Amino acid sequence: MPMNTVIREKRKALGLTQEEVADALGVTAPAVNKWEKGATAPDISLLPPLARLLGVDLNDLFCFFEGPSQPEIDRFNARLGQVLRSEGVDAAFALALAETRKYPNCAPLLHAVATALDGALLLSATAAQKQQYEGRVIALYEQAVRCGAGALQGRSRFLLAGKYLAQGRLDEAQELLDLLPEPEQPDKRQLQAQLLLAQGRTADAAKLYERKLIAATGEVQAALLNLLDIALDEGRSGDASALADVSHRLAGLMGQAEFSALLPQLEFAVKRQNEAASLDLLKRLFASLPSLSRPPAGPLYHHLAPEYQARAQTLAPEQVLSTLLPGLLAELETAPRYAFLQKNEEFRQLLARWRRA
Template sequence: MTIGNVIKKYRENKGMTQEEMAARLGVTAPAVNKWERGKTLPDVALLAPIARLLGITTDELLSFKNELTDEEINQYLSKIQRDLEDKNFHNVFLSVKEKIEEYPNCEKLIWQAAVILDANRMAIKLPNKDNYDNVIFSWYERCLLSEDEWIRNQAADSLFHAFVWKNDYEKAAHYLDYFSLENPERKRKEALVNSKTGKRTEAYRAYEELVYSGYQHIQMALNDLCILYMEDDNHKMARKLVEVSSSAASAFEMGKYNEVCFGLDVAAWERDVTWTAQLMKDILDSVETIGDFTKSDLYQHMTLKAVDSNFLIGLKQELLKSFGDEAFKYMQGNENWEKLKSSVC
């Protein structure tokens, strides 16, 4: 944006005419008109007074503004979308390129504008779409230097998929380094590259590890969510989450034990004697299935250690002891619970 455009924009925002501005600065109205049309530039001595009058900094006046507001970015991105619907792609591209040159440090604008143009050129029948690679990819590369981790990840993701689309898996793999080792997206992308480069076993294993860890995260979230609902005395949702947890354990082939154990806390919270007694029986009867997931075909490429028999014996003993503690005192008088408690003693 030229100085003239900046002056015009902020003058109009202030609801000020060229004549009013000229009068306040001690210049003529034609002088202001020439500034705004880019015919002449204001005298250096007038820069600070002009900036103060317009309520902006001299950097903004001189177009050194590094950032656009989120609202301005969104408005411009909407304009790009509209322009792409009825204008020549190359002309829109040049317009965006000019805008990015005007705001070279506005990373949100650069990344999102690049994504829009990138997606559009792939969606339409553009005969020379590869000719735009260097510029669009350079915009992504610029965002890889961002201090904002989210922007870095999004730019790396865009570059990764761009080179996967080109079947350049070696280049695509280069961008995995921008994702932390703990980020599941990194493992998923590694699996994709492995599946395309002949490393099928590694790909299977990586996907299976994602499924397995995904299940663990799901169950932890369900458990925490259930605790929250119990704190708010929401019995309906607490029971629903028990059902969902059981279904998840079944779907992920984690074994009968994992399907039934989640409900015991809710049954005890509700002091439901019948349900508690049934769950205790189901849990004790299914202890041997706690490691059934190691036999599942879902995880056949993973190295999973079978559950030791001594561990199972110890677990069953610990469960029997815990079922007889004060937390289940409300079970007094229940025949099955009394038998269980006497077996421990």
């Protein structure tokens, strides 16, 4: 609660009038009235006796234990992104961790900061930074789970389960998954779109359907890549090749960036440890990075196109490179799955060239 609300509610709870508060503090009743309306605030010298009179701690009076509002969290996240782009991962973590120490029980802030920092580690961090900060991201998710409730707590549990799984903490991941509800069926968005159509709001309905397409494409692509890995592990290279081809064609059909379309083919080449094919695809993958700054193309996203184009205008290709390159290079340089390439001179020259970029 803001200070004016604390003063008003505590005064009423004690059965005091504004005049009685004014007499006790040596001020006028209209001054107290302005405090309670939020038009003015008490003089700093009056705060200790006011807190004693109302029976509250100064921290309560100043709302030090209140969490920030959602607009404040959104503004902080925007600032965090700016610091990440201009000053790097270390500065972003320092800022974020300082902010969460101020509000250690604010689940919306903890969740927002954890997901932002998690993305920074994935896209922009070096191998050393990933090792240094991964535990801190997990701690933030754990804190968000403890403090959160409802859907927000569920999202924190889901993301934390993924972190546990990546670390091999399988029992802990299963425990979190068991606490998550089953997906709701049928999809609420389907009925919402039909309602919008009945109301004559065809453009809004189309946007909802187009967003469903984007989400569904992401889910299908993830499933195809996992099936590709399983097929290779089972020695079904022909099936794996077919799955890579389906995923590649799906990316093209659904208007995804060229970068996304190349990923399944790269996965197939890397899993088979095919040096020549992997190098060729990595060259194409690096060259396609700027395509991520362009919006999805084609008639599938006709109604969302203006929003995506406006967003793309604020994201230059150079920003995409500066954001994604550090994480991608760190992954290629250190991940065991690329060990078969890491002694290849052409591979090392490729990484050196893009590191300079």
